Amino acid sequence: MNKLCSNLFLKNRHFANLFIPKPYSTSLEDTEKIKKFRERQRLRKEISEERAGEKTFMMLKDEMGRLKKGEFSLPEPKLPRYSEYVIIGGGIIGSSIAYAMKNRAPESFDLMVVERDPKYTRSSSALSVGGIRQQFSLPENIELSLYSSEFLRNVKQHLSILDDDPPDISFQPHGYLFLATEAGAEQIIQNHRLQTELGAKIELYRPKQLKEKFPWLNVEGIELGAYGVENEGWFDPWALLSAFKKKACSLGANYVNAEVIGFEFEDRNPILGPERGDPLLRTNYMYVKDDEGEVQCIEFAFLVVAGGAYSAEIARMLNIGTGRGPLAVPLPVEPRKRYVYVFNCPNGPSLDMPLIVDPTGTYVRREGLGGKYICGRSPAAGEEPDVSNLEVDYNFFEKEVWPSLAKRVPAFEAVKVSSAWAGYYDYNTFDQNAIVGMHPYFPNIYFATGFSGHGIQMAPAIGRAMMELLIDKEYTTLDLKRFSMKRVFNDHPIYEQNIV
Numbered sequence: 001m002n003k004l005c006s007n008l009f010l011k012n013r014h015f016a017n018l019f020i021p022k023p024y025s026t027s028l029e030d031t032e033k034i035k036k037f038r039e040r041q042r043l044r045k046e047i048s049e050e051r052a053g054e055k056t057f058m059m060l061k062d063e064m065g066r067l068k069k070g071e072f073s074l075p076e077p078k079l080p081r082y083s084e085y086v087i088i089g090g091g092i093i094g095s096s097i098a099y100a101m102k103n104r105a106p107e108s109f110d111l112m113v114v115e116r117d118p119k120y121t122r123s124s125s126a127l128s129v130g131g132i133r134q135q136f137s138l139p140e141n142i143e144l145s146l147y148s149s150e151f152l153r154n155v156k157q158h159l160s161i162l163d164d165d166p167p168d169i170s171f172q173p174h175g176y177l178f179l180a181t182e183a184g185a186e187q188i189i190q191n192h193r194l195q196t197e198l199g200a201k202i203e204l205y206r207p208k209q210l211k212e213k214f215p216w217l218n219v220e221g222i223e224l225g226a227y228g229v230e231n232e233g234w235f236d237p238w239a240l241l242s243a244f245k246k247k248a249c250s251l252g253a254n255y256v257n258a259e260v261i262g263f264e265f266e267d268r269n270p271i272l273g274p275e276r277g278d279p280l281l282r283t284n285y286m287y288v289k290d291d292e293g294e295v296q297c298i299e300f301a302f303l304v305v306a307g308g309a310y311s312a313e314i315a316r317m318l319n320i321g322t323g324r325g326p327l328a329v330p331l332p333v334e335p336r337k338r339y340v341y342v343f344n345c346p347n348g349p350s351l352d353m354p355l356i357v358d359p360t361g362t363y364v365r366r367e368g369l370g371g372k373y374i375c376g377r378s379p380a381a382g383e384e385p386d387v388s389n390l391e392v393d394y395n396f397f398e399k400e401v402w403p404s405l406a407k408r409v410p411a412f413e414a415v416k417v418s419s420a421w422a423g424y425y426d427y428n429t430f431d432q433n434a435i436v437g438m439h440p441y442f443p444n445i446y447f448a449t450g451f452s453g454h455g456i457q458m459a460p461a462i463g464r465a466m467m468e469l470l471i472d473k474e475y476t477t478l479d480l481k482r483f484s485m486k487r488v489f490n491d492h493p494i495y496e497q498n499i500v
């Protein structure tokens, strides 16, 4: 199989263009590494085909060199050269897909998860707030979340491993409370109708009822509140990610620590040939850089891109958004920085406090029971912070978050921020919904990304849906056809109204 890899380098007349570095795609340094790797492969091929004597000599020289250093066996390549399924990204989405695939058919295929950041220092999954709610406006999102909540309820049954402690995701069953002014009330009523139809348990409260239920809440300016009485709350995202990963590995998924840095393409245009028409690009080969900076080529039959906020970088390596014809349409996902602030307020609301979403977009919830809370808010359109680092802007808390907190819960007039962090939303700029399914141009490449701030809660359901699509070639449990990348090609956005 690897021989094929090197043949492709020579046959492909387009690769010169494909590896001209483009913004955010393969870096100059990595492009050089790929070139060197190709050159080594080419030399090896030439030697093996034309200069057998020289090859024997070189092998002996190589072997003698190793013997001198005390190495007595041939080095094994660090990473496998082939895997039928490869998932790029071992965050919650990639890990849930890996689990669902291997759980369905543990022995039937190889499955590799390529993750460049095994400590997940910049992964959204590890930096998430871990909330789950059914209060969405689109049926798909409501159903995804209903499925996930059922999964989380039985997480010990699904993700336990023999001879290991069952996973503890510390699920806190306290609903979301969405508050609306007069202007937003109609939308809440419409959402509520659909949510109820689909089986979600959401109750609507007028200000008087709100005040009775949550006496510490200031209902000034509020027309309506929607409160999830079942299946909503929050959990420990890190514990869920670890449990998915552990279980997937126990079933045979192979997690490798490497970064995907490029792809090798072949032109399969059967009619016009490479010189005359647009090429029909296909790829079954990707370049990865391991933790020591060594480049290797891995062959795959099917690829799933679950790179979170970085998915568009991977798409660009696949020429998506930088190529011609159908490849001119970019993957509309980008990182958007979101701050989470932790604060103390000894006299704040206690056990009866839901996760509140204020009409301003500020959200706040308890973190344990010792007067500790976490909160945040998405910035206004046009005021997105710089995404080149994960530094926290404390002024944003003072200016934008705290005033709305203090107005809505008067006890929060006196608070002390104890810590904060920032993470990236995997933000879909097209319509703020997931992009899931096969790419319309590449029949062996699938995407599961763009969750725009609700990917943690949807991960169990997305894992299942992607497993069905990859193995059964159709959705059998949840129909996510509308979430395909085709809608971007056809310019048919489907907007989610309830983005926090």
Ligand SMILES: Cc1cc2nc3c(=O)[nH]c(=O)nc-3n(C[C@H](O)[C@H](O)[C@H](O)COP(=O)(O)OP(=O)(O)OC[C@H]3O[C@@H](n4cnc5c(N)ncnc54)[C@H](O)[C@@H]3O)c2cc1C
Pocket: 088, 089, 090, 091, 092, 093, 094, 114, 115, 116, 117, 120, 122, 123, 124, 125, 126, 127, 128, 129, 130, 131, 132, 258, 259, 260, 261, 306, 307, 308, 309, 310, 311, 314, 338, 339, 340, 422, 423, 424, 425, 426, 448, 449, 451, 452, 453, 454, 455, 456, 457, 458
């Ligand atoms: C502050 C914050 C709060 C949030 N709160 C919630 C919430 O309450 N509820 C909710 O449902 N969601 C929430 N989210 C969103 C949720 O965290 C994300 O939607 C979800 O984690 C996305 O998971 P993922 O696996 O797609 O991405 P990630 O967790 O980012 O995983 C993608 C992985 O791909 C790897 N990768 C990328 N490129 C490459 C490459 N070239 N080679 C190898 N590996 C690569 C990365 O290292 C990364 O680990 C929040 C997000 C943030 C930032």
